[in-house]
Amino acid sequence: MTSKTICILFAESYGVSPTELAAERTLATVPFAGRYRLIDFVLSSLVKARIDEIGVITKEHYGSLSDHLGWGKDWDLDRKNGGLKILTPFTKAESASTRNRSKIDALLSVKRFIEKADADYIILSDSNLVMNIDFESMLQYHVDRAADITVLYQTKVCPNHTGCVIDMDESGCVIDAYYSSIQHMEPQNAAFGVYIINKSLLLSLLDRAYTFGWVDFDRDFITKNLNKLKVFGFAHEGFSAVINTVTDYYDASMKVLNRETRHELFYGDTPIFTRVKNSVPTIYGFDGKVSNSLIADGCKIDGEINNCIIFRDVVVEKGAVLNNCIIMQNTVIQSEARLNCVITDKDVVIGGGHALSGYQTYPFVIAKGQNV
Amino acid sequence: MKQQKEMITMLLAGGQGSRLYVLTKEVAKPAVPFGGKYRIIDFPLSNCANSGIDTVGVLTQYRPLELNSYIGNGQPWDLDRMNGGVYILPPYATDKDSQWYKGTANAIYQNINFIDRYNPENVLILSGDHIYKMDYAKMLAYHKEKKADATIAVLDVSLEEASRFGIMNTNDDNSIYEFEEKPKHPKSTKASMGIYIFNWQKLRQYLIDDENTPGSSNDFGKNIIPAMLANKERMFAYQFNGYWKDVGTIESLWEANMDLLNPKSNINLDSDWRIFARNEPHPPHFVGDKAQIAESIVSEGCDINGKLWYTVLFSGVTVEEGAELNSAVVMSNSVIQKGATVKYAIIAEDAIIEEGAVVGDDPCNCSDPSEWGIAVIGRGAVVKKGQVVRPKEMIEPGANR
Numbered sequence: 001m002t003s004k005t006i007c008i009l010f011a012e013s014y015g016v017s018p019t020e021l022a023a024e025r026t027l028a029t030v031p032f033a034g035r036y037r038l039i040d041f042v043l044s045s046l047v048k049a050r051i052d053e054i055g056v057i058t059k060e061h062y063g064s065l066s067d068h069l070g071w072g073k074d075w076d077l078d079r080k081n082g083g084l085k086i087l088t089p090f091t092k093a094e095s096a097s098t099r100n101r102s103k104i105d106a107l108l109s110v111k112r113f114i115e116k117a118d119a120d121y122i123i124l125s126d127s128n129l130v131m132n133i134d135f136e137s138m139l140q141y142h143v144d145r146a147a148d149i150t151v152l153y154q155t156k157v158c159p160n161h162t163g164c165v166i167d168m169d170e171s172g173c174v175i176d177a178y179y180s181s182i183q184h185m186e187p188q189n190a191a192f193g194v195y196i197i198n199k200s201l202l203l204s205l206l207d208r209a210y211t212f213g214w215v216d217f218d219r220d221f222i223t224k225n226l227n228k229l230k231v232f233g234f235a236h237e238g239f240s241a242v243i244n245t246v247t248d249y250y251d252a253s254m255k256v257l258n259r260e261t262r263h264e265l266f267y268g269d270t271p272i273f274t275r276v277k278n279s280v281p282t283i284y285g286f287d288g289k290v291s292n293s294l295i296a297d298g299c300k301i302d303g304e305i306n307n308c309i310i311f312r313d314v315v316v317e318k319g320a321v322l323n324n325c326i327i328m329q330n331t332v333i334q335s336e337a338r339l340n341c342v343i344t345d346k347d348v349v350i351g352g353g354h355a356l357s358g359y360q361t362y363p364f365v366i367a368k369g370q371n372v
Numbered sequence: 373m374k375q376q377k378e379m380i381t382m383l384l385a386g387g388q389g390s391r392l393y394v395l396t397k398e399v400a401k402p403a404v405p406f407g408g409k410y411r412i413i414d415f416p417l418s419n420c421a422n423s424g425i426d427t428v429g430v431l432t433q434y435r436p437l438e439l440n441s442y443i444g445n446g447q448p449w450d451l452d453r454m455n456g457g458v459y460i461l462p463p464y465a466t467d468k469d470s471q472w473y474k475g476t477a478n479a480i481y482q483n484i485n486f487i488d489r490y491n492p493e494n495v496l497i498l499s500g501d502h503i504y505k506m507d508y509a510k511m512l513a514y515h516k517e518k519k520a521d522a523t524i525a526v527l528d529v530s531l532e533e534a535s536r537f538g539i540m541n542t543n544d545d546n547s548i549y550e551f552e553e554k555p556k557h558p559k560s561t562k563a564s565m566g567i568y569i570f571n572w573q574k575l576r577q578y579l580i581d582d583e584n585t586p587g588s589s590n591d592f593g594k595n596i597i598p599a600m601l602a603n604k605e606r607m608f609a610y611q612f613n614g615y616w617k618d619v620g621t622i623e624s625l626w627e628a629n630m631d632l633l634n635p636k637s638n639i640n641l642d643s644d645w646r647i648f649a650r651n652e653p654h655p656p657h658f659v660g661d662k663a664q665i666a667e668s669i670v671s672e673g674c675d676i677n678g679k680l681w682y683t684v685l686f687s688g689v690t691v692e693e694g695a696e697l698n699s700a701v702v703m704s705n706s707v708i709q710k711g712a713t714v715k716y717a718i719i720a721e722d723a724i725i726e727e728g729a730v731v732g733d734d735p736c737n738c739s740d741p742s743e744w745g746i747a748v749i750g751r752g753a754v755v756k757k758g759q760v761v762r763p764k765e766m767i768e769p770g771a772n773r
Contacts, residue, residue: 034656281408296656
């Protein structure tokens with residue numbers, strides 16, 4: 001790769017009301033699949049494409065993000081040149097009320113970082129994507145087409161899609177880009193919040209955004225400029241999930257229990273990297289009974305578990321029965337408790353004998369640290 | 373000029389561990405995997421990290437490649453330091469000659485320069501073949517309190533076992549008056565754990581004298597300790613109470629793994645005194661709908677659809693439907709195929725036990741106890757469809773059976 005590329009990740013999704021699971025953390029650090037955080041997927045894809053200068057834009061309560069990422073060591077991103085940088089909100093006191101309302105605001109606040117970067121291309125990406133993105137091919141595609149902006153999309157039936165939809169001509173050139181509020185039951189070209197853009201173009205668009213008060217990345221940067229810019233769509237192949245709501249989260253989690261999906265996500269040519277914690281291996285007691293479940297290290301299992309995702313250091317006592325649940329780190333399920341379609345956030349205690357249930361399409365979420 | 377250190381560690385990791393047979397054909401004993409996600413050397417290294425020791429020299433000799441790459445920059449044990457950290461110390465050539473480490477004492481002797489760089493008051497000598505959790509800082513405090521020249525950690529063993537160990541005979545104040553290597557008639561039950569703290573300047577002189585003694589085996593137990601005792605140096609026994617196991621044999625390595633499943637064994641890996649390890653990124657393990665797991669330890673990346681009973685699985689192991697494991701230790705990335713049976717066995721990394729094969733057996737099914745033992749499958753070996761590996765049998769690494 002001759003041209004240098006850097007990446008800016010958004011730790012939050014803008015314009016979408018956040019899930020309960022992101023109430024006290026960034027969307028990027030919502031725990032996923034037993035030991036990961038959402039941001040691990042896009043970071044691992046970037047590491048695979050040897051993009052080693054990455055800035056992560058934060059908005060609020062980013063403690064969990066800096067805890068998780070640290071200096072980027074676990075992704076091999078603790079580099080002398082570049083590496084991983086957390087870009088914290090930086091605003092003047094008088095403009096505090098407008099800080100990071102939108103992606104464009106967020107980019108304006110890190111304009112200096114963009115200007116200083118020694119790069120021709122900039123990848124802009126959300127971090128709530130559970131998928132392996134082939135950035136290397138996408139970048140090659142962008143360069144080959146001499147595109148101004150390349151948008152990642154996938155043609156699929158996706159009724160809950162909240163992002164932009166794109167129409168393209170035969171060459172892949174985007175001729176229309178719009179939000180669609182109707183629930184579509186037929187396949188559409190759903191755009192992910194992943195773009196490659198030339199650095200000089202991004203800076204000039206940001207100047208205009210400042211001038212005209214633009215706020216929406218897709219609408220103002222792309223749709224408004226389709227007649228002036230060469231915008232191309234790059235198709236994503238394979239599994240993808242965008243996590244905005246609890247339902248998105250629950251559905252994507254349950255899909256990981258599927259063998260093919262799991263193998264595609266985790267056993268590709270590079271692993272998914274995450275922060276290393278030194279949990280002991282999981283120990284099963286005499287009465288443990290587990291089926292079709294994903295279980296992380298450090299657990300003590302003595303109850304019955306079906307179709308569940310169990311994070312690190314969870315204790316499931318004798319006689320407890322869990323069906324279709326997602327149980328996060330350090331949760332204790334005491335004996336004889338019965339849970340169905342429940343998501344417990346970190347450090348929850350479910351008292352003995354309690355029965356709690358949600359529904360597949362409306363899982364019951366128990367917030368961090370609650371004692372039920 | 374380096375800042376003076378109160379104590380640095382020299383970890384003897386050059387041993388071949390020949391009694392682990394096929395398991396140490398390709399790796400040094402300290403690099404042998406243990407307990408689902410660890411290697412033996414993680415225990416002394418983590419003990420150092422948890423005891424606040426920031427400088428460790430690891431003396432390697434036998435098959436060091438894997439051990440070296442495992443230790444790397446020492447980051448998993450918090451030993452990537454500006455002043456200190458972990459150093460791999462292999463034998464080296466000088467302008468006069470080049471020689472291997474002739475014995476434990478000679479290995480330290482050859483690295484006097486390394487230790488002098490830190491000018492430590494004390495040196496902690498450890499070996500890389502024991503499973504235990506110990507706070508060396510407490511031992512150092514004891515060493516200083518006694519104003520000792522040497523402090524040797526000891527463990528109470530039964531009188532019958534005592535003749536297998538080096539035994540310290542002590543006075544009432546725990547000072548050592550005699551050391552007996554594997555005594556036929558032990559006078560005490562204080563067994564040396566191979567953990568020593570020496571005053572560096574004292575030890576330095578003894579190492580030089582020992583090197584100049586013709587016919588010496590250059591060994592701590594055989595030469596240095598007796599020489600210091602003979603000169604009436606202040607030597608004390610430091611009593612350790614806790615889990616400690618020499619995993620130098622197939623049986624003891626298997627037992628130590630099984631001890632993890634026994635709450636009474638006192639080993640308890642899951643405590644504030646964490647054992648650190650270099651981890652590969654694996655997803656959580658998956659348990660299929662045909663799986664039955666009881667009294668077992670399972671690590672990340674495993675995919676289980678068979679029956680596990682008193683079994684320790686390392687990361688990335690696959691157990692297919694209908695396979696049955698009992699009292700087995702299966703190391704990373706091995707595959708136990710459909711309907712295979714593994715009982716009382718150790719399976720090293722990357723091995724494949726094909727459909728319907730049988731490895732090892734329950735001692736109850738063995739009429740002659742001398743015929744029974746743990747079956748061992750070497751790294752990368754394949755046991756073909758329907759083949760039987762008898763108890764006590766060992767399959768070489770990479771072999772096809």
